[in-house]
Amino acid sequence: MQINKTIEKEKEVIKVIGRLDSLTSPELEEELKGQLEEIKELEFDFSELEYISSAGLRILLSTLKEMNHKGGKMYLTGCNEMILEIFDVTGFSDILTINK
Amino acid sequence: MPRKSIREMNYFERLHYSLSTKMFHVILNFSIILSLVAVAFGFYLYSNATREQYIDKAKSLANNVGLALDKENIRDYVSKTKEIYAGLRQDVKENVNSSAYLESFTSLIDENYNDIIDKLKEYCIANDAGNIIVGYEIDGNFIFIFDVNKEGLANRPGYTQIMNEEEKNIFDSIVDNMPVILNESRNSYSCIGSGNIEDDGEVIGNIITYFSLNEVASLSRHFLLQYFLVLLIVTIIVNILIVRKMKKTVVQPILDLNNAAREYISDSDYTKMHFSDLKIKSGDEIESLALIMADMEKQISKHVANIIQITGEKEKIGAELNVASQIQEGMLPNIFPAFPDHMEFEIFASMYTAKEVGGDFYDFFLIDDDHLAIVIADVSGKGVPAALFMMASKIVINNLSTIGINDPGLILQEVNNRIVKNNPVEMFVTVWLGILEISTGKLKAANAGHEYPCVCMNDNKYEMIKDRHGLVIGGFENLKYHTYEMQLKPGDSFFVYTDGVPEATNNKNELFGNERLLNALNDNPNYSVVELLDHVKQRIDEFVGEAPRFDDITMLALRYFGKETNELTLKADIENIPTATAFVDKKLEALNCPEKVQRQIAVAIDELFSNIAKYAYEEEGGDITIKVDTENEHLVAISFIDKGKPFNPLENKEPDINLNAEERGVGGLGVYLVKKTMDEVKYEYADNKNILTIKKGF
Structure with a gap:
């Protein structure tokens, strides 16, 4: 997995390339830990993400909570069909903002 | 401001670089100055020579007349004049040249007087003199005894010239035999010469010859004007000829070079010759420059041709290398x-x-x-x-x-x-x-x-x-x-x-x-x-x-992976998930399994493998065996087998997926996801082993 970050003022875009699973999720978690204080808008670019497992969902959930607490925005872009299906099945579609 | 390049200049901006105009101006100015100097000098020489000539003439006429006149006669007339003058009444004497004054001298005229007049008249005519005067100075005034011009008697005898200081000086110089040029009034010149009539070394009378120079002055003015006009015309003609010649021999070749150079820089076709076609035969540095430029042009053209060829070859080699690279890759x-x-x-x-x-x-x-x-x-x-x-x-x-x-x-x-x-x-x-x-x-x-x-x-x-x-x-x-x-x-x-x-x-x-x-x-x-x-x-x-x-x-x-087998045993460590996934992927690829299903199965492996790795074994750890069974071409069954404590993950409470973000947790989400994406999930405990099997059709 590879993570590319771009920060522009209060907006951060995190592009995750490859797979977001048990093995790679800690890497993303490490990347996000304590890094979001200044951020008001957070975008996850999943256009090159192959798949996501529950370990990845756990991070999305905790990050969403953090952003919600401080009144920031968080949304996902470029999700493939299979990832969207996982969000549907797990009810994450209802709590995440997913931009087509 | 940086100077414009010649390419950027328009015609008028370039015009003040015209060599022929520049040269015409220089030569014209120069020749006008030269003409003026020549006229001034010529006039000076001419008028000097004329002056000398008249002075000589006046002097020698006076001398000749002095020698020719009969001295006794003159002595006689002079003494008579002195007597008459002395015998003048005071009132008449003061009223100089009045008719009464002049009347008193009439007695001087006799037969002999008229002969002398005729003789002097002949001298006048022969020498083209204005007047010949014979007189004597009495009391600082000069009294004329004879005054003759070409017609005969000019002034009656006794005509007296009262001399002021200046005239006295002039008269003294004349008496000292030094002729002078008199400027009587503006543009009126005359020359006066003098001679003495001497008898045994005694001056018995003075002769004054008078030449009018007015005609001479007008002649010389005329000459000056003609001289100047002729000089001017000649100068202009010569000037035009010189400029023409220069234009042909100097300016035109330079213009040709100039034009060739301009065409050269505006022409993008480097094979076209501009300098080599020039026919400059001036035989000087300009011809040499033209030849050098032609040589340079040929060299540049040659180099450009060379570069074009080299570039072409380079492109060809590049294209060939590209093909070679493809061949190599293909190998x-x-x-x-x-x-x-x-x-x-x-x-x-x-x-x-x-x-x-x-x-x-x-x-x-x-x-x-x-x-x-x-x-x-x-x-x-x-x-x-x-x-x-x-x-x-x-x-x-x-x-x-x-x-x-x-x-x-x-x-x-x-x-x-x-x-x-x-x-x-x-x-x-x-x-x-x-x-x-x-x-x-x-x-x-x-x-x-x-x-x-x-x-x-x-x-x-x-x-x-x-x-x-x-x-x-x-x-x-x-x-x-x-x-x-x-x-x-x-x-x-x-x-x-x-x-x-x-x-x-x-x-x-x-x-x-x-x-x-x-x-x-x-x-x-x-x-x-x-x-x-x-x-x-x-x-x-x-x-x-x-x-x-x-x-x-x-x-x-x-x-x-070993001899073809449908089982792979790995240490129960999440680090081994990629190996397990790769093992299963290889089986799935052989079945032409769609990518989406492969990913769903990969997620299932991730969830189940990590579950076992985290929970099945205590500290000491253990193995997981992955077993892939192909039931038919479109259905695969994958079993995860561990020897840990008995545990059925399927019995766990299902997560509530309808809660809002705040209330949500992630517990049980993995197994729930597997259940939802796989066609069938089965658990059994047999032989001291937990066996969890998933099935997926495609």
């Missing part, structure tokens, strides 16, 4: 997965060339059903020679590997002997050749001067094998190469590469090196071979940064 096996029918191993290779064509190569091919040959090699040098040598080496190695020797050392020995025989330029190639016995995992290999291979066999960690190196191939004949053996267990892998990997250099001139390579490999030794090579390449790129790349980077990795 290397580059369809992956390379052996979809062989479940026993996975292999992947990649090559990044620094130039269009390079000297690195890899190769792998089945010698027979049970033997796979793996080659990685690096030819000395770069570019086209290296590429040609690489092609030859690859073919020789391939040919000799497939004849059934199956001993890499012997094969390399034979390869070396063949290449040495046909190696006129003494290039060489380093080769690592391995032959894998697919059924047993036995790997025989030999190394001809190539980089040490990295193997991942024990402790799930890549190590560098310092294998015994033979000499490079292509150097000397009859070299021996040592064959060594390694036994690969299922899950073991090896990585071979060319020197471009450890010798990749960053901006600080540091080498990537073996240590960084091993670290990159061990970042996750369980990566699939594709991931592994991508990862190493990524690490190299990070290290090298913006520094230029000089060497090809070629890598090859093989992981052995």
Whole structure:
């Protein structure tokens, strides 16, 4: 997995390339830990993400909570069909903002 | 402001550079000045000469008259005049030249007086004189006795010239025999000469000759005007002729050069000659300049033609290199997965060339059903020679590997002997050749001067094998190469590469090196071979940064899964998830399973494998066996078997997926996801083993 970050003022875009699973999720978690204080808008670019497992969902959930607490925005872009299906099945579609 | 280039100037901006106008002005000014000087000097000389001439004339006439007159007569007349003057009444004397005054002198006129008048008149006519006067000075006044012009008597005798101070001075000079030019009024000149009438050294009377210079002055003015006009016309004509001549001999050639140069810079066609066509035959520096320019033009044209040709050739070579590069790439096996029918191993290779064509190569091919040959090699040098040598080496190695020797050392020995025989330029190639016995995992290999291979066999960690190196191939004949053996267990892998990997250099001139390579490999030794090579390449790129790349980077990795089997046992560690996924993927690929299903299954493996790794075993850990059963072409069953404490994850409470974000947790989400995406999920506990089976159709 590879993570590319771009920060522009209060907006951060995190592009995750490859797979977001048990093995790679800690890497993303490490990347996000304590890094979001200044951020008001957070975008996850999943256009090159192959798949996501529950370990990845756990991070999305905790990050969403953090952003919600401080009144920031968080949304996902470029999700493939299979990832969207996982969000549907797990009810994450209802709590995440997913931009087509 | 920077000066404009001649290209940017319009006609008027260029005009003040016109040489002929400039030259005309210079010559005209110069000749006008010259004419004026000539006129002034000429006039000075002319008028001086005229003056001298008249002065001489006046003087000699006075002298001649003085000699010609009868002295006794004159003495007589002078004394008579003195007497008359002395006898004048005071009132008459004061009223000079009145009729009474002049009447008193009438007695001077007698027969002799008229003869003298006639004689003087003849002198007047003969000498073209204005007046001839004979008189005497009495009481500071000059009294005329005879005053004659060409007509005869001009003033009656006794006419008296009363002299003021100035006239007295003039008179004194005349008396001293020094003729003067008088400027009587503006533009009226006269010359007065004088002579004395002497008798035995005694001055008995004065003679004054008078010439009017008015005519002479007007003549000289006339002359001056004509002289000036003629000079001016001649000057202008000469000027025009000079300018014409100069235009022809100097200006025109320069203009021609100028025009040729302007055409030259505005013409993009460098093969067209501009200077060479000029016909300048001035025989001076301009002709020489034209010849030099023509030479220069030819040289530039030649160079441009050369450059065009070279560029064309370069383009051609570039295109050919491009094709060569494609041919070279085409020679290397580059369809992956390379052996979809062989479940026993996975292999992947990649090559990044620094130039269009390079000297690195890899190769792998089945010698027979049970033997796979793996080659990685690096030819000395770069570019086209290296590429040609690489092609030859690859073919020789391939040919000799497939004849059934199956001993890499012997094969390399034979390869070396063949290449040495046909190696006129003494290039060489380093080769690592391995032959894998697919059924047993036995790997025989030999190394001809190539980089040490990295193997991942024990402790799930890549190590560098310092294998015994033979000499490079292509150097000397009859070299021996040592064959060594390694036994690969299922899950073991090896990585071979060319020197471009450890010798990749960053901006600080540091080498990537073996240590960084091993670290990159061990970042996750369980990566699939594709991931592994991508990862190493990524690490190299990070290290090298913006520094230029000089060497090809070629890598090859093989992981052995063992004799074709549907089971893989791994340590229950999430680190092994990629290995498990790769193992299952290979089975799925063989079934042409759709990518989406493969990913769903990968997620399921991730969830279930990580569950077992986290919860099934206590501290001491244990194994997980993955078993893949193909029920038919479109249905696969995958079992996860562990020997941990009995635990049925399916009995866990299902998460409420309708809660809002705040209330949501992630417990049980993984198993729930598996249940939802798989067609069937089954748990059983048998033989002290937890067996969780998922089924998915496609």
